[in-house]
Amino acid sequence: MTDPYLCDKSVCPARGSWISFRLVDEFGDGKPYAGLSYELTDAEGQKYDGTLDSDGYAKVINNYKGPVTLTLAKPYAGGDAWYDTLADRKDYRIPLTEFQVAAEKTLHRPIGSTAKTAAYRASSEQAEFYNVEVRQFVKHKRHLPAPAKLSKPVPYGWTKLACDFAAGRVPDYGTALLPDKHYVLEVRALRAFRPLISLAPDFSAVNLYNLSLLATLSYGDFGQVPENPNAPKDVDNPKAQEPGGEVKFPAVGTIGHVLQTCLACYQEPMRYADAKTVNYPIVEDVPYSKRLEIIPYDPQHYKSADEQETPSQVHFFNDKRGYSLDSKKTDTQAYATHDDRMILIAVRGTAEKWDALRDGDAEQVPVKDGVGKAHKGFHEAYEVLQPFVVKYLARFRTNNQRVVVCGHSLGGAIALLLAEWIRNKFDDQAILYTFGSPRAGDADFVEGAKPLVHHRIVNNNDPVPSVPAAWMDTKQAVWVTGVAATVTGGVAPIVGGIIFGAGLNRFGGKPYRHHGIQRYFTPLRLPGNQISSVLWTPGCEGYEESAMTQLCYANIKNNDTPERSNFGVQVMNGADHTMLGGYIPACWATLRRWQDTQTSGGKIITPREALNLRTQLRFYRSELEKWQSAQQVEFPGGTIEGRPQDRATALQRRSTMSELQTRQKEISLAVSHNQKELENIETTLKNIDLLEQTTVELSDVYGDRAELPELKTQIQRWADHKENQAIVRVAQVPQGAIANTA
Incomplete structure (x- = not known):
């Protein structure tokens, strides 16, 4: 039956x-x-x-x-x-x-x-x-x-x-x-991946690489589909979603796709924003609830008197301009996420044509909730971002979590102001990594922000870190007194010289200064015509100012300031300034170099590379010395009275005494500045000596994540990806014991 x-x-x-x-x-x-x-x-x-x-x-x-x-x-x-x-x-x-x-x-x-x-x-x-x-x-x-x-x-x-x-x-x-x-x-x-991030204050190669990817991610959309799941159903569209339905993140490279569709689902993301190349982060295997969280969209569970928030409203900030002259909007974009260890905030850099106008708005204004003064354009973006961050920290931060902030270009400058405010108000151990960031604050701000842990990364010929320069904060035309040097170094122009805008009147206060510990990517030629780079701390100004000089000379017309619109275009198109074409490849090569050095027990640079650096620097020094000697021809002894009449130039003969006095003063200040740079070069040469003897510990590569019991497994997973074994990439790393990276 x-x-x-x-x-x-x-x-x-x-x-x-x-x-x-x-x-x-x-x-x-x-x-x-x-x-x-x-x-x-x-x-x-x-x-x-x-x-x-x-x-x-x-x-x-x-x-x-x-x-x-x-x-x-x-x-x-x-x-x-x-x-x-x-x-x-x-x-x-x-x-x-x-x-x-x-x-x-x-x-x-x-x-x-x-x-x-x-x-x-x-x-x-x-x-x-x-x-x-x-x-x-x-x-x-x-x-x-x-x-x-x-x-x-x-x-x-x-x-x-x-x-x-x-x-x-x-x-x-x-x-x-x-x-x-x-x-x-x-x-x-129920497991997830999350990027391996060290919360130790010391610099680590894994943070350098992983945060370069997370900073790049800030250029993407949030990627939520549908954008407004609370909207009434479109009766004319049979596929329209009912209000309160699930949201998804299908678009590759968007913030939601990387964090929720990939990492939360135990998949390694490959692309960020509009990247065409593949870059895998180094990830660790964690319980699902300890991933970088995107809050759930569940109106039935989270009852609200107001319209139900969506993940994009909680994690994504976009003060988007509707048009280029929309002065009420700053075009600032950022995202925030968190896990059990940290709150992560990433700020987007220059992405739209009118962002260059914000980059160039260099008038100084008092820092809100801080000390000193800041670049007006960067400060306005920081101000509009503050309420978003306050709300996010109030909702999700626990006392045990560190706050980690990162940003590229314009985003790096905004991130600096933001991180210093966070250090003062929320987390005195906040950590900041910036890539190609311009100067954001004056000398008083930088002095007050000294306790902030800031690792500032600069790539070879990136012009952005050398602004705002004096010409961006002056009422009068800039007169460039001279180019100190043009160094080719056998690879690419490394030091194009220093702009001496001495004697200019500022109307915003004290001069702009850089904050944080600068680490600079210097390109080096390897055997077989392969080009790599070494990350180090030079200690002299020329490395940072060189690219700015080259761009300025290309743009200066009629003895006036560089054309900012043209400058902005060159910045956005310059390979050394971009994350995808400049910073990420250099960060990848540095991580692999440090992994190789740590496993092989070798030094962080080879003797040949050290010789290359010294050669570049000594040539730079000789050019500075030539320039300084040439100034004695016009004003021997540094005075107008010492100027021989029979050697007067056409410019001198046309000039009034007042104009000659101004010119003599500017040259005198420039010579003094040049002399300090010559002294700094000696310190930089000693830094190369130290670099040549530097070994790498496991903690230098992975920070506090070096203590993970499963670290070797996590690193091997990353190393096994074919993209990390490609000849064109591996060739960027000096050959050693590169087969084993953990």
């Missing part, structure tokens, strides 16, 4: 069925799920509560015949500080379950592992075997990753069958199983 649960529903229900099941991890071990509470609901709505035994097993007998629905939705009871924070925070409390936390503590089975599998265990127990994941057994699932493609999922038709037989007597969530069977259910590990 056919069993009643497969017959017409009018047949009287009968008891006498049974079901048993075991929850195991991806290695077939049931211990991670020991003690979990479960609930079974049979076809008549009868509930059976219990807990899994010490090996993840349970059995229910004498239930009504028909499909049963299994749920594991008991709320997390507490005990772990971070999980308690997520479950209890004021905004966007996460509906954690004991089951979720248990799954987060398991690991994914490595591809190619020879250990026994859950399927093997199911076979030994004569059980039905299926792959499952947490979202199938809990009521709230919007905070969980998107459904995975399971190799052997529980048939969906069983859940439909359970609903049909139960007629509303079973939960609207859970997974249905057929009775009179034993099951082994392999639970997919």
Whole structure:
């Protein structure tokens, strides 16, 4: 006779069925799920509560015949500080379950592992075997990753069958199983990737590389689809989403795609913003709840009197201009995210043609909530960003989290003002990494911000770090007294000289100064015509000012300031200034160089490279000395009275005494400045001596993440990507023991 649960529903229900099941991890071990509470609901709505035994097993007998629905939705009871924070925070409390936390503590089975599998265990127990994941057994699932493609999922038709037989007597969530069977259910590990970031104040190569990618990500859109899930449904569009539906992040390179579609789903992102090249971050394998979070969009769970916020409204700031003359908007863009260790804020740099106008608005204004004065254009962007950051920190920061800020170009300048304010108001150990950042504040601001940990990265011929220059903060035309040197160095122009805008009147206050520890990428030629770069701290001004000089001379007309529009175009198109074409490749090569040096026990630069650096610097010094000697021809002894009349130039003969006095004063100041630079060169030569003897420790490469027990596995995963083994890339690194990077 056919069993009643497969017959017409009018047949009287009968008891006498049974079901048993075991929850195991991806290695077939049931211990991670020991003690979990479960609930079974049979076809008549009868509930059976219990807990899994010490090996993840349970059995229910004498239930009504028909499909049963299994749920594991008991709320997390507490005990772990971070999980308690997520479950209890004021905004966007996460509906954690004991089951979720248990799954987060398991690991994914490595591809190619020879250990026994859950399927093997199911076979030994004569059980039905299926792959499952947490979202199938809990009521709230919007905070969980998107459904995975399971190799052997529980048939969906069983859940439909359970609903049909139960007629509303079973939960609207859970997974249905057929009775009179034993099951082994392999639970997919709930893990995520997050970029390896050191929170130690010291510089590390892994931060250099990973933060260069995260700073580049700030140029992308947030990528939320739909942008407004709260909008009324378009009745004319049959595919329109109902209000309150799920949001997704399908566009590659967007912020949401990298953080939520990739990292949160245990995938390594490859592209950032509009990048065409592939760059993998170095990531660590962490519990899902310790990823860089994007808050869930779940209007049913997060009731709000106002319109429900979307992830983009929480994590993304975009003061976008509608048109170029929209003076009410600053075109500032940034994103914020967090995990259990840190709050990360990344600020976008110059991306639109009118951003160059902001870059050039160099009038000085008092720093809001700080000391000294700042570049007006950068300061306005910092001001509009403040409320977004205040709200984000109030919602998500705990006392144990560090704040890490990064930015490129214009974004680096804004990030500096922002990070210093954060250091004063929120986190006195905030960390800042900037790439190609211009000067943002005056001498008073820089002095007040000395305690801020700031690692400032400058790439070879990037012109932006040398602005604002004197000509960007003066009422009068700039007269450039001379070019100190033009150095080719055998690779590319390295030092194009120094602009001596001496004697100019500022109307904004004290001169602009750079903040932080500068680290400079100097290109070096390797054997076989390959070009690499070495990251170091030169200690002399010429390396930083050279590119600015070259651009200025190309743009100066009629003895006046460089044309800012033309300057902006050159900056945005200059390969050394871009992240994708300049900074990221140099950061990658430096990370590989330091990995190689650490594993081989060698020095950070080779003797040949040290000779190359010294040659460049000595040529630069000789050109400075020639320039200084030439000034004695016009004003011997440094005075107008010492100027021989028979040697007067056409310019001198046309000049009034007042004009000659001004010119003599400017040359005198320039000579004094030049003399200081000559002294700094001696210090820089000593720095090369030290660099030639420098070895690298594991902590220099990975910072405080050097202590991770699984560090070698995480690094090997990154190194195994074919893009990190490409000949054109590996050739940028001096050959040593580069086969092993961990």
